[in-house]
Amino acid sequence: MTDVHQTIVQQTIATLREALGDAQVLTGQAISQRHYSDWTRHAPACPAALILPRDTQDVSTALRICNAAKQPVVPQGGMTGLAGGAVPTSGDIALSLDRLRGIEEIDVAAATVSVWAGTTLQEIQQAVADAGYLFPLDLGARGSCQIGGNIATNAGGNAVIRYGMTRELVLGLEVVLADGRVLNLMNKMIKNNCGYDLKQCFIGSEGTLGVITRAVLKLAPQPGETTTLLCALPNYPSAVALLRRIQREAGTPQAYELMWQDFFRMGVSWLENPVPPMSDQHPLYVLLESSARRDVLEQVLDDAVGAGEVVDAVLASSHAQARSLWKIREATGEFPTRLAPLNFDISLPIGQIGDFAQLCRARLEQRWPGNRSVYFGHIGDSNLHLTVDCHSLPQPAPVLEIEELVYSAVGELGGAVSAEHGIGLLKRDFLHHSVSDEALAVMHQLKSCFDPNGILNPGKVLG
Template sequence: MRPETLDNLHRILGDKGIVTGADVHEGYYTDPRGLGDVRPNVVLRPASTAELSQIMKVCHDTAQPIVVQGGLTGLVTGARPQHNEVVITMERMNGIESIDVKAGTITVLAGTPLQVVQEAADAAGMVFPLDLGARGSCTIGGNLSTNAGGNRVIRYGMTRDLTLGVEAVLADGTVINSLNGFMKNNTGYDLKQMFIGSEGTLGLITRATLRLYPKPKTQVVAFCAADSFDAVADLMAHMRTGLGADLSAFEVLWAKTYAAVLSDVAGIKAPIPQGHAFYVLVEMMGSDAAHDTEKFETCLGQALENELIVDAVLSRSNAEIDALWDVRDGMAHAMGKQQPSVGFDISLSVADMKVIESELLRRLQAALGDVRLFIGGHLADGNLHLVAKSLKEGPQPRDTIQEIIYGWVGEVGGSISAEHGIGLLKRDYLAQSRSPAELALMRALKLTMDPKNLLNPGRVFDMGTAPMAGNAKAPTP
């Protein structure tokens, strides 16, 4: 960056708003994937939308690329700085602006941690239902930019479903205020949707108005065992029919994943013995304290009678609810310990989930020999997480594993990214899930809104190269 540009930015932000040189610590280029390759020379810390707008005007005039950061909890290296990029962190744009309990809305700054929003809603007697394992570190701006999912999508939807309006700054510094609290607003294009899920490539989200819901009066959780995938799928249909909209989570662990949770995650006790093919966490959140537990128990009892499940443990206290959820949340920790390995976040039809383990193992073992596969996730919304681990000597054959798994996902019409985004890690495989016409429209939109390619350049797709054709990298199984 030229000295005069740095001076202009310093005048805008003051001493607290800019970090340079040796003062740039590892926290600005480290994410869950590890330490980045590039240490940024400049980190900009705006405290308001007005300051961010001025920053972007300077960057636009000097053609300075930027990368925006929230909590740096993303799993696709989208917020890691690359060569010649300046970091813009939203850490000072942090706080709750207003809560309207009657309207069921909360307006927050983009740098606010998700847990802070949850706690503010709770204090107001409401609930903000988005929930992720990184809740204490991830920020609302990051949740919006990646359209985060989490544990209760089946009931409340993705982040975009919880968002009524956003404010964003464009590449040239223009401020777009689509911040409103209306559920119905058919006044032309819904501009907020361009920014939600675009991973900071079309504009930088600064504020959001989010939906709140009344607190559930009851929460009941069961942990179950099933001996076939058909039984799991039938159980999901049965619980949906019996519980309706009160079904709030349906999480499934394959047997090897359950075993890894019990062996590799400290403090986890087995609610059900090993030896079954699948383990399912079912949760109900309702509003009828007098009858909800009875309804849940009846529904679960019918599942046992119909042999959809072979064993079950039902929560009787908040402590037991937490303990059962700890088993499910232990999946991420257990998968993370299978190193070295390659992780995936995909969406599939339920029919394809039935064969995922056998089909992927067949292909992976044909190419690589002995392979371990760990699978689990949010079955009811079609999202599975998996980790593949080759036992061959030497570094993990990451490219081969990705080509095989993403190739199969493309063949069956699935999504290579269910809730983590594309970033840099999945960019070369985007055409497995998007048609050439869709990719061309995305690139045209990027070119229109960011013609100098300054906002998170290279994320999602590379504007300098054509996207690869669908299944182009998929090997012959």
Template sequence: MSELQQTLTQLRGALGEAAVLTGEAISPQHHSDWTNNAPARPAALLLPRNTEQVASALRICHAARQSLVPQGGLTGLAAGAEPRAYDIALSLERLEGIEEIDSAAATITVRAGTRLEKIQQAAAEAGFLFPLDLGARGSCHIGGNIATNAGGNSVIRYGMTRDQVLGLEVVLGDGRVLNLMNKMIKNNTGYDLKQCFIGSEGTLGVITRAVLKLAPARSSMATALCALPDYASAVSLLRCLQRELGTPEAYELMWPDYYQLGVSWLENPHAPLNDNYPLYVLLDTCATREALERFLDRAMEGEQVLDAVLSSSESQARHLWKIREASGEFPTRMRPLSFDVSLPIGRIGEFVDDICQRLEAQWPGQRSYYFGHIGDSNLHLTLDCNALPQPAPLLAVEELVYTAVGDMGGSISAEHGIGLLKRDFLHHSVDPQTLAVMRQLKQSFDPYNLLNPGKVLP
């Protein structure tokens, strides 16, 4: 019997026959995440039902020196949950469910395989808001959101996933279970170990449970689409909005090419505003519609805003958001090469101008689209590879963009993680000394490099 077969026999004894799948029994969805970068059927797929089974699986794999790749909802965009043919994949889809909502503490305790949308719904039913929100809300798992420190549209007001986490339960690579569960906002008891696992992409341990903060339910929401004269106006408008109406729920900037594309893809392609303005911002605020209208009137008088449309109903607001959410259709309408970067807020407009010039000089006629959250320093850039020389020079484009990001002191990954796809560009944002300490941390938690090997660290 091979070493792998011996390991699988032990795993079946610990988890049960039905929880250890091999060969054709493994669904193709577990061969890759949304990137479909280099899909591979793993040597086995584990489907544990509780923390104890996760711990048993990791203990057995550790003893056998068997590599293991944790998987959540597989909605990642950095190939961070992609297995190799000789890896065992561990899916957390059966660790599902909401354990408790504590109204006094304003917390919700969940298992790692719970889908984000289910957590949002449970919070709403209890009179609260769970503010993390992604386009993949119906598919992604909260464990994966935490492991990648997911962002989303509401980061400007509520922060990243990291800011929503009060406590964790984590299984280390050797099977030890760390009980880091906590409901208190103030808890200074030494090293805050949970922070090591948030954003670690399953390379240091497997998250199995979490305590999350809840926010008060929104009492009102107003949405507006505004045309702006330049990038500086976008920043000044945001700061005025924060001073007068409070930090918005969302503040989404769209450059003209992206806005025109989003409008053209609408079911009824009618532009709410003319498509020849220099810049557009879509914003959500908890202020009343009347208060937002007065604010925009003043902004137009001061020429911060050139034109604006204010939604009068939820359906109209959704119509405006469909323009911004055109990026979700990129994979079906083009051959996208997408970048998720962050830069100092004051330099984002400068960066867009610079990178446009660099791309056009290198590949005349290229098509690139720019949009972002801006208030949290996040810019998204997508190129249509159909407009590049064939075969598309992907590595050259990535090196050009990430070099420009590094030159401006930015981050090559704002909210999508590093995974496999951005690993070799990490040096543009992380200095050698810091990388060395990150490797020491990995060595400390996972000395045999068995947990999600090859991800994050070059």
């Protein structure tokens, strides 16, 4: 940071303190290290200041001041992101939504909940459950992630196949633009065709176009009792055929999680009692949850076995058994301690996911013989996850080369380099594999329209 820039930053901080008060503008050691980086721990840095607004007006005031000084601002939520989207530099001012927290209203008739952006996902889930509803977005970070960040990254999760991405669950927003103007887009209606649907510009924009301060979310009925089923499959086409059979005969499941053999074996080996619930010699396994009647599921399963789509199955007979099956799939929570994980969150046309896994595995093995990679995902919504264990590679691990190999293959098959984790810093340089030059140019135009001085989350998504 140059001396001139340092002077401008300090003058901006002084103006912010005068407008908001010292308690809302922290610097130096008063800033918790939580605000230095997200869950990736990528390039941690203490921001020049941390703003802690108490309401929408505080956010508006802060952005107006920073925009006038052309001071970069990095919006931050629960800091649970996996793409570096909320990581500041030492010259940035971070704007945390931690204090914009709480449930404003649960409208039982409209089946909506109005919330502040800093409210955690788990708080929303619990509040609406008490009112007899379900907010179906669900992530492993539910107790830490904030709904504003979920919306800003268009978060996914296990239930997308049944309820859709976050985008499908948002009816209205309140957004503060870079110059401090407040857009009141709060809306409880499913049908609302009054001009451009501006809220869609901010969902998935990762804080680069505006700062989300409030939201109206769509609720669903509680699904009732669910059944958990683990099936062994002979090949990838059977996974697709089984999904379509279940959808036709029992309705869309709440979750449909596919695990390749390598992932299944690894997940079982990490259990406290590492005994597989069935043979671990099958190519693929699917873990699904359905609210259909048990007898209906049993008939679907019988039909699938008869058609050769399923070669073995375990139908959970208790909540405890269901949880034990889910622990295999939830092995991803132990990746940071048991592996040196290089994680990929990609999307492909459903029919091509199996081909991609074979192609990617072959190319990795050809380039780095003996490397360890595992494949898993929510294929019903086109999402595949791939993790490469960098412990199994030459050191230092050739991270950029691996990323280029994987993302080039994604582009070849017409896929997306990000399915549910966003672009942030870590995928920005690979966006061209999924987005055309013309579309990228329009994205830059949109950024210039909403944020002409480029102060909002600079360097993220577009660079």
